[in-house]
Amino acid sequence: MNLAILGMGTVGCGIMEVLSMNREKITGLIGEEITVSHVFVSNVDKKRDADLGGAIVTDDINSLLDSDGIDAVIEVMGGMETTRDVLIQFLEKGIHVISANKDMLAKYIDELALVAEENDANLLYEASIAGGIPIVNAIEHGLNANQIHKVMGILNGTTNYILSKMTKDGWDYARALDEAKEKGYAEADPTNDVDGFDAQRKIVLLSRLAYGRKVDIDEVPVTGIRNVELKDISNAGDAGLKMKLVGKSEFDGENVSMEVAPVLLPDEHQLASVEYEKNAVYVMGNAVGETMFYGPGAGGPETASAVVSDLINCARSRGAARTGTRPEAAAHVKASDTAYSYYIRFSSDEAAISNHLAGMNIEYRLVDAADDTTVITGPIGQEQLKKLESDTQHGIRALYQVEGN
Amino acid sequence: MNLAILGMGTVGCGIMEVLSMNREKITGLIGEEITVSHVFVSNVDKKRDADLGGAIVTDDINSLLDSDGIDAVIEVMGGMETTRDVLIQFLEKGIHVISANKDMLAKYIDELALVAEENDANLLYEASIAGGIPIVNAIEHGLNANQIHKVMGILNGTTNYILSKMTKDGWDYARALDEAKEKGYAEADPTNDVDGFDAQRKIVLLSRLAYGRKVDIDEVPVTGIRNVELKDISNAGDAGLKMKLVGKSEFDGENVSMEVAPVLLPDEHQLASVEYEKNAVYVMGNAVGETMFYGPGAGGPETASAVVSDLINCARSRGAARTGTRPEAAAHVKASDTAYSYYIRFSSDEAAISNHLAGMNIEYRLVDAADDTTVITGPIGQEQLKKLESDTQHGIRALYQVEGN
Numbered sequence: 001m002n003l004a005i006l007g008m009g010t011v012g013c014g015i016m017e018v019l020s021m022n023r024e025k026i027t028g029l030i031g032e033e034i035t036v037s038h039v040f041v042s043n044v045d046k047k048r049d050a051d052l053g054g055a056i057v058t059d060d061i062n063s064l065l066d067s068d069g070i071d072a073v074i075e076v077m078g079g080m081e082t083t084r085d086v087l088i089q090f091l092e093k094g095i096h097v098i099s100a101n102k103d104m105l106a107k108y109i110d111e112l113a114l115v116a117e118e119n120d121a122n123l124l125y126e127a128s129i130a131g132g133i134p135i136v137n138a139i140e141h142g143l144n145a146n147q148i149h150k151v152m153g154i155l156n157g158t159t160n161y162i163l164s165k166m167t168k169d170g171w172d173y174a175r176a177l178d179e180a181k182e183k184g185y186a187e188a189d190p191t192n193d194v195d196g197f198d199a200q201r202k203i204v205l206l207s208r209l210a211y212g213r214k215v216d217i218d219e220v221p222v223t224g225i226r227n228v229e230l231k232d233i234s235n236a237g238d239a240g241l242k243m244k245l246v247g248k249s250e251f252d253g254e255n256v257s258m259e260v261a262p263v264l265l266p267d268e269h270q271l272a273s274v275e276y277e278k279n280a281v282y283v284m285g286n287a288v289g290e291t292m293f294y295g296p297g298a299g300g301p302e303t304a305s306a307v308v309s310d311l312i313n314c315a316r317s318r319g320a321a322r323t324g325t326r327p328e329a330a331a332h333v334k335a336s337d338t339a340y341s342y343y344i345r346f347s348s349d350e351a352a353i354s355n356h357l358a359g360m361n362i363e364y365r366l367v368d369a370a371d372d373t374t375v376i377t378g379p380i381g382q383e384q385l386k387k388l389e390s391d392t393q394h395g396i397r398a399l400y401q402v403e404g405n
Numbered sequence: 406m407n408l409a410i411l412g413m414g415t416v417g418c419g420i421m422e423v424l425s426m427n428r429e430k431i432t433g434l435i436g437e438e439i440t441v442s443h444v445f446v447s448n449v450d451k452k453r454d455a456d457l458g459g460a461i462v463t464d465d466i467n468s469l470l471d472s473d474g475i476d477a478v479i480e481v482m483g484g485m486e487t488t489r490d491v492l493i494q495f496l497e498k499g500i501h502v503i504s505a506n507k508d509m510l511a512k513y514i515d516e517l518a519l520v521a522e523e524n525d526a527n528l529l530y531e532a533s534i535a536g537g538i539p540i541v542n543a544i545e546h547g548l549n550a551n552q553i554h555k556v557m558g559i560l561n562g563t564t565n566y567i568l569s570k571m572t573k574d575g576w577d578y579a580r581a582l583d584e585a586k587e588k589g590y591a592e593a594d595p596t597n598d599v600d601g602f603d604a605q606r607k608i609v610l611l612s613r614l615a616y617g618r619k620v621d622i623d624e625v626p627v628t629g630i631r632n633v634e635l636k637d638i639s640n641a642g643d644a645g646l647k648m649k650l651v652g653k654s655e656f657d658g659e660n661v662s663m664e665v666a667p668v669l670l671p672d673e674h675q676l677a678s679v680e681y682e683k684n685a686v687y688v689m690g691n692a693v694g695e696t697m698f699y700g701p702g703a704g705g706p707e708t709a710s711a712v713v714s715d716l717i718n719c720a721r722s723r724g725a726a727r728t729g730t731r732p733e734a735a736a737h738v739k740a741s742d743t744a745y746s747y748y749i750r751f752s753s754d755e756a757a758i759s760n761h762l763a764g765m766n767i768e769y770r771l772v773d774a775a776d777d778t779t780v781i782t783g784p785i786g787q788e789q790l791k792k793l794e795s796d797t798q799h800g801i802r803a804l805y806q807v808e809g810n
Contacts, residue, residue, distance in 0.1 A: 018692045022552055025617075028730055029549060126547075132693040134547020141546060142531075142539020144434060145713030147427055212430075270699055273678045278695075287423045288537040288710035290683075291700035294675055295693060305693035308550035317722065325433055 001030065001315055004038035004070045006061075006086070007077025008048055011100055011127070011307070012039075014300030015074060016050035018308050026308065030315040038064050040077070065089050072096040072314060074307055076127075084108045091115045091123065098310045100127035100303060103192075106201035106217050109208065113326045122314045127306035129202045129209075130155055130279040133295035134309065139209050139283065146285025148210040152248040152403075155202040157277035157297035158186045158193035159225050159245040163262075164275045167233050167242060173226070185277055185298075195224035196245060196260040203247030203260060210283065211251040213331035215258070220333055223261040232398045235374050236264050236343055239367050241402060242272045248403075250336065257336035264343050264402045339379035341402040344388070346373045347395030356394050360384065372397055406435065406720055409443035409475045411466075411491070412482025413453055416505055416532070416712070417444075419705025420479060421455035423713050431713065435720040443469050445482070470494050477501040477719060479712055481532075489513045496520045496528065503715045505532035505708060508597075511606035511622050514613065518731045527719045532711035534607045534614075535560055535684040538700035539714065544614050544688065551690025553615040557653040557808075560607040562682035562702035563591045563598035564630050564650040568667075569680045572638050572647060578631070590682055590703075600629035601650060601665040608652030608665060615688065616656040618736035620663070625738055628666040637803045640779050641669050641748055644772050646807060647677045653808075655741065662741035669748050669807045744784035746807040749793070751778045752800030761799050765789065777802055 005012055019026065019034055027033050039057045056063075064070065065086070073090045075083065075097065083104050087097050092115060099105060105112070105128050116123035126136045130153065139148065154160050158180055165176035177194065180186035192198045200222045204215050225245055233243050241264040249258040265272040270292045274280040279297030284290055296302035346353050350369040357364050363378035380388070389396065410417055424431065424439055432438050441460045449464050461468075469475065470491070478495045480488065480502065488509050492502050497520060504510060510517070510533050521528035531541040535558065544553065559565050563585055570581035582599065585591035597603045605627045609620050630650050638648050646669040654663040670677040675697045679685040684702030689695055701707035751758050755774040762769050768783035785793070794801065 014692075018550055021691065022550060025552060026550065133696060134543055137547035138539055138543065138698075141718055142542035142714055143710065144717050145423055145427060145431065145710050147430060268678060268680070270678060273673060273675060275673070285710060286426065287419075287706040287713070289701050289704075289707055291538060291698075293543075293696075293698055295696035299694075301692040302694055305548065305550050305690060308692070309547055312549050313546055 001032055001071045002035050002037040002069050003311070004040065004064050004073045005036060006040040006073060006075045008039055008041050008050065008052070009076065010300045011076040011303045013048060013050040014302070014304035015076070015307055016052065017301055018304040020051070026312060029312050034311070037069060038067065040064055061086055070095055072098065072311060074311070075099040075101055076307070078103065080104050080107070084112065087112060088115050091119050091121045094119045094121050096122040096124070096314050098124045098307055098314070100125070100307060102128040102198070102201040102205060106204045109205065110214050110327070117326055124310035124314055125205070126310045127303045129205050130281055131157075131295070131297040131299065132302035132305045133279060133281060133293050133297070134306065135206070135281045135293050136209060137309070138293055143283060143285050143288060143291065146287045148251070148283060148285045150250045150284040151203070151206045151210045151281065152246055152271070153203070153206065153281035154244055154271055154274050154279050155199040155247045155281070155297070156193055156245060157279055158190065159196075159199070160274065160279070161185050161277045162194070163225060163228070163233070163243055163245065166228070166230055167237065168275070170230065170234075172230050173228060194226055196222040199245060199247040199260045203249050203258060206247070206281065207249040207251070207256055207258060208327060211256065211331060212325060212327045213251070213256065213329055214327050215256060215331060215333065220258050220260065222259070225262050228262055229398065232343070232345060232400065235345070235368050236400070239376055240267050241265065241343070242267060243400065244271060244274070246271070246403070250338070251331070254331065255334045256331045258333050259336070262400055264400050269403065335382055337382060339381045341379055342377045342385065343367070343398070343400045343402055344375055344377065344396060345398040347397055349373060353394060360388065362388075376402060406437055406476045407440050407442040407474050408716070409445065409469050409478045410441060411445040411478060411480045413444055413446050413455065413457070414481065415705045416481040416708045418453060418455040419707070419709035420481070420712055421457065422706055423709040425456070431717060434717050439716070442474060443472065445469055466491055475500055477503065477716060479716070480504040480506055481712070483508065485509050485512070489517065492517060493520050496524050496526045499524045499526050501527040501529070501719050503529045503712055503719070505530070505712060507533040507603070507606040507610060511609045514610065515619050515732070522731055529715035529719055530610070531715045532708045534610050535686055536562075536700070536702040536704065537707035537710045538684060538686060538698050538702070539711065540611070540686045540698050541614060542714070543698055548688060548690050548693060548696065551692045553656070553688060553690050555655045555689040556608070556611045556615045556686065557651055557676070558608070558611065558686035559649055559676055559679050559684050560604040560652045560686070560702070561598055561650060562684055563595065564601075564604070565679065565684070566590050566682045567599070568630060568633070568638070568648055568650065571633070571635055572642065573680070575635065577635050578633060599631055601627040604650060604652040604665045608654050608663060611652070611686065612654040612656070612661055612663060613732060616661065616736060617730060617732045618656070618661065618734055619732050620661060620736060620738065625663050625665065627664070630667050633667055634803065637748070637750060637805065640750070640773050641805070644781055645672050646670065646748065647672060648805065649676060649679070651676070651808070655743070656736065659736065660739045661736045663738045664741070667805060669805050671808075674808065740787055742787060744786045746784055747782050747790065748772070748803070748805045748807055749780055749782065749801060750803040752802055754778060758799060765793065767793075781807060
């Protein structure tokens with residue numbers, strides 16, 4: 001089986017490593033050797049960690065598109081519309097495509113899936129959600145007897161690393177971000193991670209997969225962790241809560257409510273013990289109930305684990321569709337109508353807040369009144385929350401949703 | 406597609422429920438209706454919760470074996486050799502078999518798998534390990550790019566419920582067991598669960614699957630939780646450790662070391678936060694690193710989730726093997742040669758223990774010296790551990806391995 005790899009960065013090199021170190025097992029499962037016949041890179045002269053063997057290394061994508069000998073393409077190069085257009089051309093030739101490109105997929109997966117279907121090709125993307133965690137496989141195959149109504153996850157390792165450092169070591173945001181950059185977890189421009197966009201893409205892909213509905217990424221509200229203060233992490237910790245950047249989505253059979261935001265989880269929650277660069281996805285199905293899948297969200301061989309599993313499953317199924325039904329219907333993203341508890345830090349003093357909340361019939365317990373007044377409320381509906389948030393008199397300095405266990 | 410179900414207890418009724426409530430999704434995935442055409446039970450007159458529709462309900466297994474219209478058989482009736490013989494006859498007719506029968510499979514899976522292979526039938530058993538957690542699917546498909554070298558899990562909900570009650574509520578073993586019986590988590594004769602045999606079967610099935618080696622269940626040492634004392638749970642808690650009944654297995658490429666025993670896990674370990682009747686399986690692969698899979702270990706619809714997913718995947722693959730390569734080679738179970746830390750409670754006083762351990766060059770930290778002397782040692786090799794255990798002078802009252810994080 002001849003394989004083309006587009007991109008030879010961290011994940012590309014990880015794929016070469018995994019194909020080499022587990023060659024015997026992989027060949028045994030597929031029944032034939034995998035040969036990396038072509039590698040597409042933007043700079044053919046760049047020195048790379050991977051031994052590319054006898055592969056044709058080229059910066060000319062057309063030479064790959066014109067080649068007759070390619071059975072499957074792995075795309076780990078990133079990029080948006082140009083990449084989409086290239087992958088569509090491969091799919092149109094009936095060539096299977098495996099992509100780790102969440103940015104592009106979150107926007108164009110429906111378009112690509114249609115072309116794949118029309119040309120009897122597989123479009124596989126395990127690596128695009130939560131790195132090495134086999135969550136696509138779990139939802140499409142392991143849990144496919146269920147109707148899934150909730151998906152929630154720690155989907156970004158960079159922000160989880162930063163929040164873990166703040167929580168466990170008491171570092172402030174800036175110092176934790178610097179360390180994440182040094183360790184290679186954060187990029188020079190960390191926007192995609194710290195502002196929540198990366199998690200947004202993944203919760204969109206997860207929700208589409210779990211509910212079988214198209215979701216428009218532009219409808220999904222997102223709040224990052226740039227403004228998270230140590231004070232709130234520490235207050236919440238005293239109340240038995242841990243801050244995590246969570247992508248969450250619920251489906252009522254028609255609409256989804258969906259959001260990416262820093263959320264407070266009870267210490268006993270399965271997601272609360274997911275630390276540093278690790279990811280985890282929590283899935284609720286109507287037969288199985290609660291499940292959770294934990295593992296590495298990034299990394300070369302870790303992500304390659306997902307890519308190569310896609311490749312093995314694609315090869316073993318001999319063309320039979322590995323992917324679930326392609327969604328036809330779209331679901332609109334609406335605000336959640338669930339009542340949640342909230343952690344709120346006000347600038348006013350305790351007496352004023354006590355009056356204020358009593359006036360709105362909101363129950364609460366006091367967390368801290370040393371400087372600001374910090375409370376955790378009882379369940380509040382969305383109407384009432386808006387009213388609270390729009391009040392300017394009592395100066396809300398921080399507000400986080402508390403997720404039930 | 407015509408389906409026969411053998412057994413109509415909790416899981417059988419769960420299967421009927423899941424097939425009914427998720428009918429539309431399941432039919433969509435398979436492309437045809439599932440009809441439960443036959444149900445085999447030992448007592449046809451017994452009242453059942455499930456609506457069996459138009460199925461032929463019979464206590465005559467031969468009428469099913471003689472029938473021409475059955476495409477797949479689900480076995481959820483239990484039993485050992487008789488059940489094996491019946492399933493072999495179905496497989497010989499090329500009929501796919503899905504079984505949740507861990508007791509039988511742990512002993513006879515290699516025999517059944519061979520017959521399945523010879524007759525182009527699928528033998529699927531997702532529900533036999535950790536109930537609703539799709540761990541077979543994860544290892545066979547999601548992580549199949551990896552060589553797996555360690556599997557470890559909380560594989561029995563009954564014992565985990567009892568240990569959680571002891572740990573969280575300070576109940577003693579007898580009271581927690583009584584409550585587990587009342588809630589239906591433990592059977593009248595709880596031997597299989599509390600003595601660790603149920604977990605032993607599951608770690609055997611998991612290891613075979615993960616390493617691709619046959620494993621003889623009789624070689625696997627097992628210690629249950631009957632003798633666990635509250636005192637040790639509480640001491641360990643003070644030291645940041647939680648007691649769990651763990652099935653653990655490691656593979657060095659040739660041999661496996663394997664054991665079921667109560668083990669102490671650091672509070673931060675992913676398995677430590679798995680409470681009450683929940684199960685979880687921890688898998689380490691050479692590409693992906695650490696992963697964990699969490700969910701319900703038992704229950705009607707929960708287990709049915711796994712059974713019905715097997716059915717869907719079997720039907721969708723149209724006969725293409727869903728199962729990995731059938732192991733030919735056997736791995737012998739040998740004692741682990743890893744050095745571990747141990748929690749040890751001695752009857753002697755602190756001074757005597759201090760001398761004793763110093764004489765053996767064993768480092769330790771004192772956990773409690775109020776009555777007995779309790780320590781947590783540094784890493785001890787197996788030789789030295791045996792020497793320690795054989796010493797009768799200092800009265801070892803409790804000894805538990807401490808698992809690293």
